[in-house]
Amino acid sequence: MANNTYDAIVIGSGISGGWAAKELTEKGLKVLMLERGRDIEHVKDYVNAHKEAWDYPHRDLATQEMKEDYPVLSRDYPLNESTFGMWANEKESPYVEEKPFNWFRGYHVGGRSLLWGRQSYRLNPEDFMANEKEGIAVDWPVRYEDVAPWYDYVEKFAGISGSRDGLDVLPDGHFMPPIPLNVVEKDVSARIKKAFKGSRHLIHSRAANITQPMNDIRVGCQFRNKCWLGCPFGGYFSTQSSTLPAAVKTGNLTVRPFSIVTQVLYDKDKKRATGVEIIDAETNQTYEFKSKIVFVNASALNSAWVLMNSATDVWDGGLGSSSGELGHNVMDHHFRVGASAIVEGFDDKYYSGRRPAGFYIPRFRNWGGDNRDYVRGFGYQGSASREGWRRNIAELGLGADLKDAMSEPGTWQIGMTAFGEMLPDHRNRISLNHKVKDKWGLPVLAMDVTIRENEMRMRKDMKQDAIDMFEAAGLKNVQGYDGEYRPGMGIHEMGTARMGRDPKTSVLNKHNQVWDAPNVFVTDGAFMTSASCVNPSLTYMAMTARAADFAVKELKKGNI
Known part of the structure; x- marks a missing residue:
C-alpha cells in the first residue's frame, strides 16, 4: 500500500x-x-436525477421483492425505485x-x-x-x-435560503433569499399571526437549497424537488x-x-x-x-x-x-403528528415549479411565559398546494404520496407535521x-430506545395545536392525525x-x-x-x- x-x-x-x-x-x-x-x-x-415516475418499471413503487429484502425501509417512505x-x-x-x-x-x-x-x-x-x-x-x-x-x-x-424573522426562539443567520411561500401560505400566515396576536409565526423554511448561484458546481436550485436523487446542479x-x-x-x-x-x-x-x-x-x-x-x-x-x-x-x-x-x-425527533385542512377562496390561483421546501412554524410551547405539563417544545413543517402536501417534507415526501398526481388542479390543501424534542435519557441506549x-x-448494534412520558404528553399538544391554528385561521375540514412513530424515523x-x-x-x-x-x-x-x-x-x-x-x-x- x-x-x-x-x-x-x-x-x-x-x-x-x-x-x-x-x-x-x-x-x-x-x-x-x-x-x-x-x-x-x-x-x-x-x-x-432526471427520471420521472413513469420512467421506472413499477412507477417508483416498492416491489414485493424489495419489501422482503428491506423490511425496515419498507416501514416508511425510503423504499422505492428512485x-x-x-x-x-x-x-x-x-x-x-x-x-x-x-x-x-x-x-x-x-x-x-x-x-x-x-x-x-x-x-x-x-x-x-x-x-x-x-x-x-x-x-x-x-x-x-x-x-x-x-x-x-x-x-x-x-x-442557506431563508428569511430573517427576528425571533428569539429561532436565531437569524446568513441567508440567501428564501424559497417563496405560495399565495395560500402567505394568507394563512397572516391569519395565524392575527388570531394569536403575533405569538405564533408561519415563516419561510430555512433550507440548504441555494437560491443564487455560488460557483460552477453549485449553479442554483432548479425547483425540481428531486433532491434525494442527487442534484446535478448542486442546488443543495x-x-x-x-x-x-x-x-x-x-x-x-x-x-x-x-x-x-x-x-x-x-x-x-x-x-x-x-x-x-x-x-x-x-x-x-x-x-x-x-x-x-x-x-x-x-x-x-x-x-x-x-x-x-x-x-x-x-x-x-x-x-x-x-x-x-x-x-x-x-435521541431523535418524534413527529408524524399534526393536521391538514382545506383552504377556500383560491381556486383561481396556482404556482409554477416544485419547491424543495415549504413553511416552518417555530416553537411556541414552554416559551415566553407559556408553561405546559411537559418540558421543551416542537415546531411544524408543512406546505399548501393543490397536490399532496406531504411531498414538501422530506421525511414524508416519497412513496405513495408522491405518486398521487392529479391531471387537473383540485382543492387547495394545507398540512403540517410537528417535530418534537426528545429528552436525553440514560435508559435509551x-x-x-x-x-x-x-x-x-462484526458484531451489530442492539437498539433499546423508546419515547417516554414527556414526549407522549407533548404529542397531544403537537396534534391539538395544529388543529387549533388551522381552525383559528378559518380553514375548513380540519383533520388532526397522530401516525405511528418509532424512534429513528426522524433520521436525526x-x-x-x-x-x-x-x-x-x-x-x-x-x-x-x-x-x-x-x-x-x-x-x-x-x-x-x-x-x-x-x-x-x-x-x-x-x-x-x-x-x-x-x-x-x-x-x-x-x-x-
Whole structure:
C-alpha cells in the first residue's frame, strides 16, 4: 500500500465527515477520509436525477421483492425505485431491535448528505441551557455565543435560503433569499399571526437549497424537488457538491471507499489514538492506517459502534466508555403528528415549479411565559398546494404520496407535521450484540430506545395545536392525525457520545474531544447533549468546523 500514514483520519463522508475533511485539508493537513460504502461521483453517478415516475418499471413503487429484502425501509417512505441502492443493505448490515427502531442508513460517499431533508436551523441560546435549568441529563459545555461564529461560517459556505424573522426562539443567520411561500401560505400566515396576536409565526423554511448561484458546481436550485436523487446542479448542500470539491482542491485529501473501520487504535501508555483498523469491504483484507488525530463522523449510532469496539483491552465498554455514558442517551425527533385542512377562496390561483421546501412554524410551547405539563417544545413543517402536501417534507415526501398526481388542479390543501424534542435519557441506549454478526463477521448494534412520558404528553399538544391554528385561521375540514412513530424515523439520531463538563458524566469535552483520548474528536450527532426541536445538521456542521479549528491549533502546539 503506497501510504498508510496521514496527519488526520476522518471516519465517514456524510455531512460532518465532509466538513471535517474540508477544514482539516484547508488547514494544511494530509487527510484520509474513510467510507464504508461505494463511491458516488457528483453528477455522473446520479443515475435517476432526471427520471420521472413513469420512467421506472413499477412507477417508483416498492416491489414485493424489495419489501422482503428491506423490511425496515419498507416501514416508511425510503423504499422505492428512485432511491433504491442508496440505503444500507439490511441483509449485509443487520441490527437487533430490543425495542422497535427504524434505522435508515446511507452507506456510500456522501452518506445521507445526498438524502437529507435540508432543513437548516440554529439552536437558540435557551437550547444550550435547558438541561442545566431543568436538571435533565448534563449541562452543555458550550453556550450559543461559543457556537454562533461557527454558525455564521458554515451558513455562508453551505448556502442557506431563508428569511430573517427576528425571533428569539429561532436565531437569524446568513441567508440567501428564501424559497417563496405560495399565495395560500402567505394568507394563512397572516391569519395565524392575527388570531394569536403575533405569538405564533408561519415563516419561510430555512433550507440548504441555494437560491443564487455560488460557483460552477453549485449553479442554483432548479425547483425540481428531486433532491434525494442527487442534484446535478448542486442546488443543495451535499458532500459531493460542496465540501468534497473544496477538500480535493487542496491536494491534501485521499478518499478510500469500501473501508469499514473496525476500531480506533489506542496506545494505552501515551493515552492517545494512533490510527484506525479497517476491513476492506470488497476483499475482506484488514489494514491499519496511522494518524496524529482521528475525527469520528460515521453518524451517531455507527460512531458509537466504532468507539465501543475500540480499546476494549483497556475499557470493557470501549474507548470513551469510562463515564458509563457511551451508547446511552439516544435521541431523535418524534413527529408524524399534526393536521391538514382545506383552504377556500383560491381556486383561481396556482404556482409554477416544485419547491424543495415549504413553511416552518417555530416553537411556541414552554416559551415566553407559556408553561405546559411537559418540558421543551416542537415546531411544524408543512406546505399548501393543490397536490399532496406531504411531498414538501422530506421525511414524508416519497412513496405513495408522491405518486398521487392529479391531471387537473383540485382543492387547495394545507398540512403540517410537528417535530418534537426528545429528552436525553440514560435508559435509551444502544449496545454491541456479539451473537449477531454482519456480512464481515462484526458484531451489530442492539437498539433499546423508546419515547417516554414527556414526549407522549407533548404529542397531544403537537396534534391539538395544529388543529387549533388551522381552525383559528378559518380553514375548513380540519383533520388532526397522530401516525405511528418509532424512534429513528426522524433520521436525526443523536446523543450516543454526549459532550459535557465532567469526564465522569460525559464522553466528550467542550471541544468534542474524547476525554480518554484527546486526539480523537467526535462531531456528528453523537456529541449532542440535548436535541432541541429543530433539525440538527447545521449544528453538526458548525461544531465540526469549530472542532477542526481547535484540533489543528492544538496539533501545532504539540498538545495532541
